[in-house]
Amino acid sequence: MGNRVIKIGLLGSGTVGKGVQDIIFGDGDGLARRLGYRLEIEKIYTRLPEGKHWYAKFPTKFTNTPEDVINHPEISIIAEVLGIERPEDTRQAASYIIKALEKGKSVVTANKAVLAGFGQEIHSTALKNNTQVRFEASVAGGIPIIRSLGEGLVSDDVTALYGILNGTCNYILSGIRNDGKTFKEALSQAQKLGYAETNPESDINGDDTRYKIMVLLQLLYGIFVKTEDVATEGIKSLEKIDFDYASKKLGTNIKLLGSIRRSGGEVTASVSPIMIKDDHVLSRVNGALNAILVESKYCETMCFVGKGAGAGPTANSVVSDIISIAGGAHFGTRPEPVKFNRYLDKDTLHRHYLRFVVKDRTGIVSDILTHLKKNRINVDEVLQLKHSTEEKGYFREKLGLACDPDEILPFIITLEPCKESAVKEAMEQIKGQDFMLMEPVVIKIVPDLPDVVGG
Ligand SMILES: NC(=O)c1ccc[n+]([C@@H]2O[C@H](COP(=O)([O-])OP(=O)(O)OC[C@H]3O[C@@H](n4cnc5c(N)ncnc54)[C@H](OP(=O)(O)O)[C@@H]3O)[C@@H](O)[C@H]2O)c1
Incomplete structure (x- = not known):
């Protein structure tokens, strides 16, 4: 094993941040043997350092000032694992990432909300500064x-x-x-x-x-x-x-x-x-x-x-990104x-499932069918399972109705392949009818989704 040491900074010490510390502090020797160099966590930012699991052992590595991580001269890779997810807060996490990239550091983030909101700025800053942004943990946690x-x-x-x-x-x-x-x-x-x-x-x-x-x-x-x-x-x-x-x-x-x-x-x-x-x-x-x-x-x-999700799988993804950057691998957006085109599928024909919960009276099905026909939608089947009084009572309670549960009628209609836009139009007309107890539920039926062998 050589003497090479890669210094890492962490922004965040919650579920994922602690998971990363568990791997690097806890299995540092094993990792160093496998990698031929050592990963070292140099600084960890969290608002309340005291009480964090690894604080007792490494108090000087913790700081409540994010700049201590972002500006640290020896840190080359920063993992952003803050719990900042609400759209109104993500600008803060994005600004930490962007500042780190501008300082020439590579960044690993687990934060899909930050990437969704500020991805373009983040990726272009990385490109401009010849650094990397990696985000394995941001989608599907432990799945690479x-x-x-x-x-x-x-x-x-x-x-x-x-x-x-x-x-x-x-x-x-x-x-x-x-x-x-x-x-x-x-x-x-x-x-x-x-x-x-x-x-x-x-x-x-x-x-x-x-x-x-x-x-x-x-x-x-x-x-x-x-x-x-x-x-x-x-x-x-x-x-x-x-x-x-x-x-x-x-x-x-x-x-x-x-x-x-x-x-x-x-x-x-x-x-x-x-x-x-x-x-x-x-x-x-x-x-x-x-x-x-x-x-x-x-x-x-x-x-x-x-x-x-989970500390282990997500932290593993963060650490594997760090190792990939340290090993010199490079990939970015493609x-x-x-x-x-948001509307690319607007003319694609799909079967649809429509679920209605109505106040029972004669002529409801024919009213609905008339609206569907008006929108040039062909019905496949009208289906009704035998619903117990308890099941109907569930809707009565959920909708705060005073009627007898047996006056509540759930049923479904399946449609032959048709455009989503036509279904939307018909549902707009149907949902205003006096017999509708709740908004109809519309679900696309996609029987021909590609499958892997044996599916
Ligand atoms: N948990 C998972 O299984 C999982 C899976 C995939 C992706 N992720 C992503 O990983 C990131 C971290 O998740 P987590 O579960 O580790 O979060 P968490 O347990 O809530 O930890 C958040 C950490 O950030 C610190 N922090 C600093 N400034 C903060 C602020 N302004 N607001 C909130 N927290 C702040 C918190 O500690 P102080 O309170 O001491 O500051 C704590 O150390 C998130 O982006 C999340 O979406 C998590």
């Missing part, structure tokens, strides 16, 4: 998807990507589907087990997945879009009965998918719950796991599955001659 796309598939051409990128959502959806929990029960179980934040809004409204899709667009095509460009729907409107209809009537499962699709010179991206075939590989990714299905010109279809 960034390295795989940025290095492994650099000579390939990625044409589509479908990802289960939010462990909280996947845990909730799996709990509803596999354990018969209600949304509320599944969410509270996720919170109890530490898979969901006390405020899970950014997970369940789809924002977290959207940020990750934005980071992947930057990496794959050098495209920097605004958050509003990625049409996003979360999982809040899904109910247990949607999973019953999906499995018992349609042979499908519902997953929150972040999707990127390239067609010729254009790329589009979106986030929404999608009905996929029950035996599709993504359908079988349960609990808090993440998965990414990639379709490319040469490698065709492949799937990556693993832990999307500017491609493609244009982002």
Whole structure:
């Protein structure tokens, strides 16, 4: 082993920051043997150093001044693992990253929200200063998807990507589907087990997945879009009965998918719950796991599955980025001659699932069918499972109704392939009808999603 030492600075000492310290302080000798040089954490910024796990052993390495890390002359690589995620706060984390890059340091970040908001500025500053930005931990935690796309598939051409990128959502959806929990029960179980934040809004409204899709667009095509460009729907409107209809009537499962699709010179991206075939590989990714299905010109279809969060997997991704930079490897965003088109899929025809909860009276189905017909939408089937009084009572309670539960009627209509825009238009007209007790739920049914062998 040589005498080479790479000095590292950490911004943040929470779940991921401590995980990084555990690996480098705890397994420094093993790492040095494997690498032929030593990684040394020189300074750690956190607002409240005292009480942090490694503070007792290395008090002088901790500081409550971020500049002590950013301006440190011997530090060459900084890992930004601050818990700054709210859009209104990310400018602060971005400014730390940009200052570090301007000082000639390379930066590793786990923060998808910062990259989604300030990616262009961050990547161009790195380029200008001949330094690097790495972000393996920002998408799918422990799965080496960034390295795989940025290095492994650099000579390939990625044409589509479908990802289960939010462990909280996947845990909730799996709990509803596999354990018969209600949304509320599944969410509270996720919170109890530490898979969901006390405020899970950014997970369940789809924002977290959207940020990750934005980071992947930057990496794959050098495209920097605004958050509003990625049409996003979360999982809040899904109910247990949607999973019953999906499995018992349609042979499908519902997953929150972040999707990127390239067609010729254009790329589009979106986030929404999608009905996929029950035996599709993504359908079988349960609990808090993440998965990414990639379709490319040469490698065709492949799937990556693993832990999307947690101290160990995420810290490993941060440390592997540090080691990759220290070893001299280099990759950045990949500017491609493609244009982002939010509306690329507007004319694509999809089957759709529509779920209605109505106040029972005669003629409702024919009213709805009239509106669908007016929008040139063909109905595939009208389906109704036998709903117990308890199930109807659930909606009565949720909607704060005083009526008899048996006056509440849930049912679904599936549509033959049609344009999303036509469905939206029809739903706008239908949702104002006096019999509607809640907004109809619309889910795309995509039975032909690419699959890996044996799926
Ligand atoms: N946890 C995961 O499994 C996971 C997975 C993938 C990606 N990530 C990403 O990794 C980053 C760090 O996550 P984490 O789970 O380690 O967060 P965390 O446990 O909340 O830790 C955040 C750290 O940042 C410090 N901090 C300094 N200034 C802050 C500020 N203004 N606001 C909030 N915290 C501040 C906090 O300590 P003081 O309070 O002492 O300052 C603490 O040391 C985030 O970007 C997150 O999205 C996390």
